[in-house]
Amino acid sequence: MTYGNALHALADPTRRLVMESLRSGPRAVGDIARGMPVSRPAVSQHLKVLKEAGLVTDRAEGTRRVYYIDPNGLAALRAWLDQFWDKALGAFQAETEKSFEKEKPE
Amino acid sequence: MTYGNALHALADPTRRLVMESLRSGPRAVGDIARGMPVSRPAVSQHLKVLKEAGLVTDRAEGTRRVYYIDPNGLAALRAWLDQFWDKALGAFQAETEKSFEKEKPE
DNA sequence: CGTTTCCGTAAGTCATAGCTTACCGTAAGC
């Protein structure tokens, strides 16, 4: 149920901002917080959630912590979405066919 | 920013249960609520959120409302995820290469 | 070593989200 954590983590707009800022590459916490609408501790808390969801990882670099995107969480989310998509699409197509028959009653 | 709504909607476990129950095909509200851990009004509220996120649609059928999955929301989410995946993966690979060079200092 | 930088955590506040019960409109059934 790791995709559940990923969905929960990505549901927050600020956390998505953090992810976006990491999309271009690894960054330190203070660097991420700079230019964010919230305080640095808030960013730390968000990073913790993202890390637990498997969306980011961190690495110590002297006195600073460098965070970067972890593909695992994204992969889990994508796998769930794809699997969902396949089954749901079939059901939806059957539905549109039904309303299609209404307009072409033959 | 419709993927934001989709993420927010799918972040809730009960709402995911609703989506799962619609995966096999269209169902009426009462039918969905039957076998859910929450009350029927709660399901109605969840359906409203899902509908606003473009994840479900409904159709009147006599006195009952039949809900079924709307591919639009899922498609938006998937598009965002794919686009994110591509850019982030490159950054991550550059990162792993960096730690790889550490182990092979030549 | 003292100091400074960087960051995580604790404590507390405030808004929001999810749930319930109660109520109302609407379409079918007799």
Added chain:
DNA sequence: GCTTACGGTAAGCTATGACTTACGGAAACG
């Protein structure tokens, strides 16, 4: 037409989550 099934909405409660300030610890720097 009255009643019954169905489902959306209102009102209210409670828990959780996102933020803040304040504090503490660890690594570099002089």
